[in-house]
Amino acid sequence: DIQMTQSPSTLSASVGDRVTITCRASQSIVTSHLAWYQQKPGKAPKLLIYQASVLETGVPSRFSGSGSGTQFTLTISSLQPDDFATYYCQQYQSLWTFGQGTKVESK
Amino acid sequence: EVQLVESGGGLVKPGGSLRLSCAVSGFSFNNYNINWVRQAPGKGLEWVSSMSSSPNNYIWYADSVKGRFTISRDIAENSMYLQMNSLRAEDTAIYYCSRSLPQGTGDYWGQGALVTVSS
Numbered sequence: 001d002i003q004m005t006q007s008p009s010t011l012s013a014s015v016g017d018r019v020t021i022t023c024r025a026s027q028s029i030v031t032s033h034l035a036w037y038q039q040k041p042g043k044a045p046k047l048l049i050y051q052a053s054v055l056e057t058g059v060p061s062r063f064s065g066s067g068s069g070t071q072f073t074l075t076i077s078s079l080q081p082d083d084f085a086t087y088y089c090q091q092y093q094s095l096w097t098f099g100q101g102t103k104v105e106s107k
Numbered sequence: 108e109v110q111l112v113e114s115g116g117g118l119v120k121p122g123g124s125l126r127l128s129c130a131v132s133g134f135s136f137n138n139y140n141i142n143w144v145r146q147a148p149g150k151g152l153e154w155v156s157s158m159s160s161s162p163n164n165y166i167w168y169a170d171s172v173k174g175r176f177t178i179s180r181d182i183a184e185n186s187m188y189l190q191m192n193s194l195r196a197e198d199t200a201i202y203y204c205s206r207s208l209p210q211g212t213g214d215y216w217g218q219g220a221l222v223t224v225s226s
Contacts, residue, residue: 096154
């Protein structure tokens with residue numbers, strides 16, 4: 001099984017900040033089958049990025065993904081009020097595994 | 108418009124059974140994998156089960172539910188199901204259905220159905 005570890009678990013930031021979340025896989029994701037989701041309280045997860053760096057249709061361009069192998073990053077270039085949420089990475093190379101989540105909260 | 112709508116959640120006693128349904132519309136059900144993901148209260152996302160697209164219909168389960176849960180789909184009814192038996196307190200969660208392309212990830216999700224296992 002591929003395990004996913006995110007850091008940090010919680011991130012305090014202000015509107016306009018550049019935010020970076022890291023996700024590490026226990027083994028190489030050679031296919032780059034890595035996704036990022038945003039989840040708000042009481043709502044279903046929303047797909048932001050797939051294939052490590054491809055933006056889902058309709059997702060603002062301030063979101064970007066990068067990385068390969070075992071280390072991946074989600075970056076929000078300029079945090080907006082609507083971006084305060086919890087973010088999950090997910091590998092889908094071998095079934096599905098999610099990271100434990102990163103909560104982005106207001107500083 | 109693509110839609111997935113869960114139903115069938117509720118309160119059940121430990122050892123009991125429950126069947127979740129997910130009605131889908133707006134896409135060709137045959138061409139997609141179907142997936143169930145759950146989220147315990149205040150916790151993260153946990154993959155539960157997947158079924159591959161037709162005609163293969165391969166099935167996979169998380170170890171935590173193997174032997175107790177059964178995933179299925181009914182093409183004629185445009186619905187997917189999760190039959191949950193021998194339920195435990197640790198199965199308490201919101202259960203989400205989602206679709207994905209073969210070798211893909213979930214691009215559309217339902218709103219979730221709450222399952223509470225408690226005496």
